[in-house]
Amino acid sequence: MELVISTELHDRLTHHLENTFPNEGGGFLVGHIKGDTRQVTEVHLVENTFASEEQFHRYLAEAGAFQRIEDEADARGLSLLGYFHSHPDHPAIPSEFDRTHAWPYFAYLIVSVRAGKRAESRLWELAANRESFIEGQLSFNQAVFEEKSNNGNH
Amino acid sequence: MATIKIPTPLRSYTGGNAEVNVSGTTVSAILSDLTTQFPDLRPHLYNGDELRNFVNIFIGDEDVRFRSGLDTEVEPGDKLRIIPSIAGGR
Numbered sequence: 258m259e260l261v262i263s264t265e266l267h268d269r270l271t272h273h274l275e276n277t278f279p280n281e282g283g284g285f286l287v288g289h290i291k292g293d294t295r296q297v298t299e300v301h302l303v304e305n306t307f308a309s310e311e312q313f314h315r316y317l318a319e320a321g322a323f324q325r326i327e328d329e330a331d332a333r334g335l336s337l338l339g340y341f342h343s344h345p346d347h348p349a350i351p352s353e354f355d356r357t358h359a360w361p362y363f364a365y366l367i368v369s370v371r372a373g374k375r376a377e378s379r380l381w382e383l384a385a386n387r388e389s390f391i392e393g394q395l396s397f398n399q400a401v402f403e404e405k406s407n408n409g410n411h
Numbered sequence: 412m413a414t415i416k417i418p419t420p421l422r423s424y425t426g427g428n429a430e431v432n433v434s435g436t437t438v439s440a441i442l443s444d445l446t447t448q449f450p451d452l453r454p455h456l457y458n459g460d461e462l463r464n465f466v467n468i469f470i471g472d473e474d475v476r477f478r479s480g481l482d483t484e485v486e487p488g489d490k491l492r493i494i495p496s497i498a499g500g501r
Binding site: 324352362 | 418419420421422423424429454455465467469474492494495496497498499500501
C-alpha cells in the first residue's frame with residue numbers, strides 16, 4: 258500500500274499530535290483510492306476518549322466519530338482510508354495492542370513524537386491473517402489524483 | 412429481512428457493498444447470516460466464538476449493548492450497522 262499525503266496535511270496532523278503530547282492523539286484520513294494507492298484529501302482530528310489516566314499509551318476514537326466521518330465520506334464519494342495516531346516517546350512501530358485492535362484494509366499511520374516534537378511517520382497495514390503488520394510506503398505530494406480532483410470530486 | 416451497513420475496512424469482504432440484506436430475528440442470528448454469506452468477514456468480527464470487544468453493533472442509533480446485546484430482537488426493515496472502535500497504543 259502507498260499513502261500519498263500533502264506536506265500541509267501531514268503538518269496539520271503532526272502538529273495536533275505534538276499538542277496532545279505527552280498523551281496519544283489521533284484521527285482519521287479521508288480521500289481517494291486508486292489501485293493500491295490512497296490519496297489523502299482530508300485529515301480529521303478526533304479526541305482521544307480512552308480513560309484519561311491511560312492516554313499516555315492508549316488512543317480511542319469514539320464510535321460516533323467513526324460513524325459521522327464515514328457517513329460524510331460516503332455521501333461525497335470519498336473513502337475513509339484509515340487512521341493515524343501517535344506513539345509518544347516511542348517508535349512508530351505497531352504494538353501488540355495496535356495489532357489486536359486493527360482492521361484490515363485500513364492505512365495505519367503511526368507518528369513517533371519525542372519530547373513533544375514529531376520524529377518519524379511510518380505507514381502500516383494489517384496482514385490478512387491478522388498476525389502482523391506490513392509496512393507501506395508514505396509519500397508526500399499531491400499529483401496522483403490531480404485529474405479526479407479537477408473534476409470536483411473532492 | 413433487515414439491512415446491515417458494513418464499515419469501510421470490511422467492504423472488500425462484501426464485494427465492495429456498503430449495505431447488505433440479512434435475515435434473522437436477533438442480532439446474533441443476523442451476524443450468523445452475514446458471516447455465512449461472507450465467511451471471510453468472520454475472523455475480523457469474532458475471536459473464536461466471541462464477538463470482538465471493539466466491534467459495536469447498532470440498530471438505528473442505539474448500541475445493542477444498551478439493549479440485550481446479541482439477543483436483541485431485530486424487526487423486519489431494521490437498519491443495523493457495524494461500527495468499529497478505532498484504538499491504538501504504543
